[in-house]
Amino acid sequence: MTQPDMLPRAVETVLTDYLERLDAERVPSLHGLYLVGSVALDDFRAGASDIDFVAVMDSEPSSGLRERLAQVHAGLTEAGGPHLDGPYLTVEVLRRVPTDYASVPFSLEGRFRDGEVCREVNPAVWRCLARHGRTVLGPPPSKLGIADDGEVLRAYQVGNLRTYWSRWIEQAETALAAKAPGDDASATALAWGVLGVARIICALETDRVVSKSGGGRHALAEHPGRWHPVIREALAAHEGAMERVPVETVREGLAYMRAAIATATGQTAACNDRT
Template identity: 40%
Template sequence: MTDPLSTSRAYLALADEHAPGLVEAFYLQGSVALDDYRPGVSDIDFVAVTAREPAAGELRTVHEALRRSHGETFFDGLYVTAADLRRDPEQCPPGLAVHEWRVLEGSRFERNLVTWHVLAQGGVPVRGPRPEVHTDWPALAERTRQNLAGYWTGWRVRAAFTPGAWTTSWGVLGMARLRHTLAERRVTSKTEAAAFALDAYDQRFHRIVREALRLRVGGEPQYRSPVHRHLDLLKFTAMVLAEP
């Protein structure tokens, strides 16, 4: 079973070996910071603060070595400076990141206010003190609404043709999480969002919410028919997107 802290310590040992002095501070964010990490389901999400501009080659060496020893779970994150974290991420230039074991150059992966807010709310320091992080709730709320109107509206159109367990969990919990975040004025977790949806939405949607939660945390299936499950997913997501 993958443990985020032990994987992070293995990463730091490799970074210190192959890129001495590069990583000044290292934090876990995402599901770990939101107390919603699920082994076998969640990725390990990180923010590495560097003392200098990393070279893509040295990061590939580090992450390939980590993949060989701890490759059961994706170890995704980005490389920034301490100064980057103190300003609006929209003003930060693209940089190096890692997604599904690939080192990305000139990437905006995870350089956004969600990452900054999660880091400020509950980022887990593995190396270094708690970071100073720029936050801006009004801007995050506006971008959350834009995400619903943009990405998620388009996603629902595509999801009509891609039934399956992953689609169900991603769509129901992803959209509910954004509505819950707006209601709570903080970034919330997918598991919290399921509880919110069961409380906030009509009972006719509870079955699909419970199924999406079951796909994340385990339990008995709520559906015998994948067709009925997919139809309920589409009804639920249409309702969430229609909310003002």
């Protein structure tokens, strides 16, 4: 196993266990194993973050091999620790621009999935792997010929804001409407929403791949001061400083998300208007 520089101890422990289980289940050697997500972007938080990976195989796994991979991931989940989540792909898949999610074997929330659509087959993961992927096994990402298409990525990110995140805001607003005066709400949800949108906005504005924390820092630097208090609250929640926040804080977070999405999708210039 290649030793990526300065991996968190929890990540090293899970990776070592994973590779030992692959060997025990007689899984053929992977062509490559790469870390993406929070580990690759230096935003991994022990006890809160998952370990996101992309595993590259020489050929599509047979049904028998998929069963053995399922045993590997079941054993990891039973052992505890951060979930090890990601897709199993061939290098040929990485060399095609992903224009839609695909059905490939993958692990999500610690459970191996087969015959389901994997949302990690997307241009954002390809970009993160190409620019920031950390090599555990195999050649560096630069040698894989990853199809990193900026225009496709931008369209995907705008579509993600218009669909997933707009629906998320609506669902959150419905949940908050049922809250009584003085109630509180989940700080984790505040961080997930505000920083999840902020990182996409940062990518659209700078062409960079950033973590949730990086997206929050970008928002503090570039977005109007009106939003800074709720962005700081979201960053603090992301760091685990609190578990609950006032309902009004979440409402302000949703207002920021709506303004940022409207700006990014060309509906208004409200979020970045500094006048």
